[in-house]
Amino acid sequence: MSGVLNWLRRDLRAALSVGFLLLLLGLSIATPVVAPHSPTNQDVNNTLHEPDARHPLGTDDLGRDVLSRLIYGAPATLYASFLAVTVAILIGVPVGLLAGFLGGWIDDAISRLIDTLLSFPAIVLAIAVTGALGIGLTNGMIAVGIVFSPQLARLVRAQTLIVKQELYVDAARVFGASVGRILWKHVVPNAIQPVIVQVTLLLAVALLAEASLSFLGLGVQPPQPSWGAMLARAYHYMEIAPEQMYAPGIAILLTALAFNALGESLRVALDPTMKRR
């Protein structure tokens, strides 16, 4: 724990992004307390209103408070990003471990499959899978997770190939450890660092994918608030109320920046060869 604090003290970028993400997490937990209004309450006499004391960010086309919808969008966003990345880990990590560790025709087959899946434009495949599973936030993010999983599988496979050559793995094998035990006790802990970095960066990609899917109407369904869905509504009122698109867009941008910055800082912090730079 003190190691983490020390790291954050030395790395301003990491401290800022962790601070922002913790703030977002806090908002997500305390939404009903923090949000000034209900995110779905409509005030039809007060639509597309400019910011004032009662509505600090104005109201949307149905007279709903924009700030409250923004705050209620935070848990949806975090849920979406973490769901997609969890699905990607659950599929990608075991597949990568098996391919790298077992080698032979299994590795060949899995590697071809990974190559193939990576040839699909990711967001298009995610849209197609969402269409098949049925539209909605959870299905959409499961689809995004499936589409991301080959990236993780490829990384884990490469790491496993390196660790497999190490003497301590041979030693464990000589002592009669099972494949499962070797993977869990020796390969995973030593191959995990680049995976942590990649997963953090994927959170940003997942966030952008959620925003895109919700914008296209394949993700979050009305009246549930989400930053991408807010932008979809703002799009229809662009000519009369262009200011509607600023707040959700900035929220998406800042969160994606925070995930990326954290990922880059983790890369530097976890990589011993880059410490001296």
Add this chain to the structure above:
Amino acid sequence: MLTKDRLRLIRRRLVQVAPVIVLATFIVFGLQQLVPGDIAVTLAGDNATDARIAEIRKLYGLDRPFLVQYGHWLWGVLHGDLGKSLLSGEVVLDSIARRFPVSLLIVGCALALSLAVGIPLGILAATRPGSRVDAFVTSIASLGVALPNFWLAMLLVATFALNWTIFPATGAKPLSAGLGPALLHAALPSIALAAGAIAEVARQLRSSLVEVLSSQYVRTLHAKGLSPAAILWRHGLKNVSVNLLTVIGLVFNRLLGATVVIEAVFAIPGIGSMVVHAAIHKDFPVIQGVVLALVLIVISLNLLIDVLYTVFDPRVGK
């Protein structure tokens, strides 16, 4: 240039790509297996009678084993038959042929733009590592990667189409309508698409160029008294150009995906809006057709890049 070794390598790449294509068709067809429950009920639509569902099942051969269905579908694909849209009844291949050029124009412009801006930025940053210019380029690149491209598209429309009316806000014009109008319509969508790609190109080029420029042999060239400009142009960029091919393949794949979202913002009748509409309405022949077309294009481009790589990389075949 094409020695026996190179030809053999190219032939091996061609053989390697065959299972990838077969797997891709399998995945594309398998998409409909992901539908929860009975797909015939889904395809028949709301309030369908049992008789109608049975008819649909027979019509699409859904009562036969999966592999037989796949074989039947693949046989059609090999003969250019991607089926008909369940919604409009239009032949899928015709829709793709009509809409694809529209999307390709935007993607092509975006690719050209990302190379034209990304390469100089990458070179600027790599030749002055640690400087303010480097920090600036790196920040721009971080921003470009995190920016939701459809939001950028909306900002561009609000500023340059609605506020200043320099560019049209929506729609597309084919090249046959003249180069001027076509490019005028493609300008804003291409810029919105290119932002992320510029960041990607600049980042990748910077990191590979920094690696080359800090290598032993470049140090030797410096010691021999070669000017920095000569080192950069004759040695640095020549080495990096091979990596650049790989980056182009990667970026093209991303752009093809991103155009789907951008087309929605500009109401462009390309393949993107086609696949989104199909996904919402579970129009499987259209979904499968578009996804198959896109993945085949990406696989062919990657193959082409691999072949070029084999032809131009001096290290290959030695």
